[in-house]
Amino acid sequence: MTAQISFEMQARDGLARTGVISTPRGEIRTPAFMPVGTAATVKAMMPESVRATGADILLGNTYHLMLRPGAERIDRLGGLHKFMNWDRPILTDSGGFQVMSLAGLRKLTEKGVTFKSHIDGSKHELTPERSMEIQKLLGSDIVMCFDECPALPATDKAVAESMRLSMRWAERSKEAFGDRPGHALFGIMQGGVTPELREESAEALKAIGFDGYAVGGLAVGEGQEAMFGVLDYAPGLLPEDKPRYLMGVGKPDDIVGAVKRGIDMMDCVLPSRSGRTGQVFTRCGVLNIKNARHQDDPRPLDEACTCPACRHYSRAYLHHVFRSQEIISSMLLTWHNLHYFQDIMAGMREAIAAGRFAEWEAGFHAGRAAGDIEPL
Known part of the structure; x- marks a missing residue:
């Protein structure tokens, strides 16, 4: 067990990298999808x-x-890992993006953000320290x-002001984080789509010094x-020897394109949210299980997939339980989508280590371009 969080790059192919983030709760193989x-x-x-x-x-x-159930309550109950029965690493976002996208009537000052809960309208304050x-x-x-x-599109002036505020908040975050062995703090680069602002942000973060660095403010439209x-x-x-995390991404081809450009970590609600709405990701592109073409189809979603949905159930069954609004539909389709996303990550890690990333990427795009299997 390591007492600190460290990153070891094991191979690179072009700008794509593969490595391991070691934490007291286990290793995170990169590129990683969270x-x-x-x-x-x-x-x-x-x-x-x-x-x-x-x-x-x-x-x-x-x-x-x-907001629910409350951080103090989770702490009293033994922390988030114990609370949710997940003993491996957890990354928490800062709350900034959700305040932008969900909270009603938010008020932004140098100190932080006051906002109303989207659940019950109660007032809250979020600062770097909090x-x-x-x-x-x-x-x-x-x-x-x-x-x-900031949501894009925005004026250069608005993006610059927001980025500089974030950099001041980054400094306060680092100070408030303190010395916590076995825990890591990541800084977040902002600056919209303007190279000069991205560079200014990166320099500010490097001067403060973090355990990892995120590229924020993308995948926002x-x-x-x-x-x-x-x-x-x-x-x-950003520093070569630290993990690089692209926040809130994304679709399979976004993920592959990001890794190709030097990103190590990503997260997105897409595979789970899509599973609940009947959208299925496969090597042959995206299919919609609610379409009538699947109702008599005894074949699996993806012949090559080893997830439980593909091993044990037909398209006809998955179509039926989705149309019937059965809970097993969300369970099986979410499992399949998450399995497919992790398959992509494993494929990229292997290809980068073997120096075959370009070949793997060509195969990935060719498979998706081929489209779904012909209807029966």
């Missing part, structure tokens, strides 16, 4: 099932957990700085082309 356990659960999944898909780490949401305190109460292994994330445009240079502005 399923999102918003309210201390990955919806429709048991923790052991999430682990069985290949996940090494989960993400928890500071904003949701502080965010660090909540994440400490939760007991997460990787803690994110408190930042402000700018589109894949603009996102890749930023990722063509942004990871290279």
Whole structure:
């Protein structure tokens, strides 16, 4: 067991990297995809099932957990790992993004943000110091700085002001985080789609010094082309020897494109949320289980997939339970999607280690371009 959190890069192929983040709660193989356990659960999944898909780490949401059931309560009950029965690493976000996207009537000042809960309208304040305190109460292994994330498109002036505020908050987050052996603090680069602002942000974060660095403020409506445009240079502005985390991404081709550009960690609600709405990710692209073409189809979702949904159930059955609004539908489709996302990560790790990333990527895109199997 390591007492500290460390990152070892084991191989690179072009800008793509593979390595291991070592934590007291276990190793995180990178590139890593983190399923999102918003309210201390990955919806429709048991923790052991999430682990069985290949996940090494989960993400928890500071904003949701502080409102319900409350960080102090989770602390009294033994911390988030014990509370949700997940004994491996957990990363918690800072709450900044959810305040932007969910909270009603938020008021932003130098000190922090006051907002009304989307659950019951109660008033709350989130500052860098309070965010660090909540994440400490939760007991997460990787803690994110408190930042402000403006929705794009926004003016250069607004993006610059927001980024500089986030950098001042990053400094306060680091101070409030203190010395916590076995726990890591990640800084978050902001700056929209403007290279000069991204560079200014990276320099400010490096001067403060963090255990890892996130590229924030993307996947907020700018589109894949603009996102890749930023990722063509942004990871290279961050330290080589620390993990790089792209927040809130994404679709399978977003993930592959990000790893190709030097990203080590990602998270997204997409596989679990899509599973609940009948959207299924496979090697042959995306299919919709509610479509009538599946109702008499005895074949699995994906012949090559080893998840329980594909091993034991037909498209016809999955179509039926989805249309009947049976809970098993969310369970099986979520499991399949998470399994597929982890398969992508394992495939990339293997390909980077073998120096075959370009070949693997070509095969990945060709498979998805081929489209779903022909209807019977």
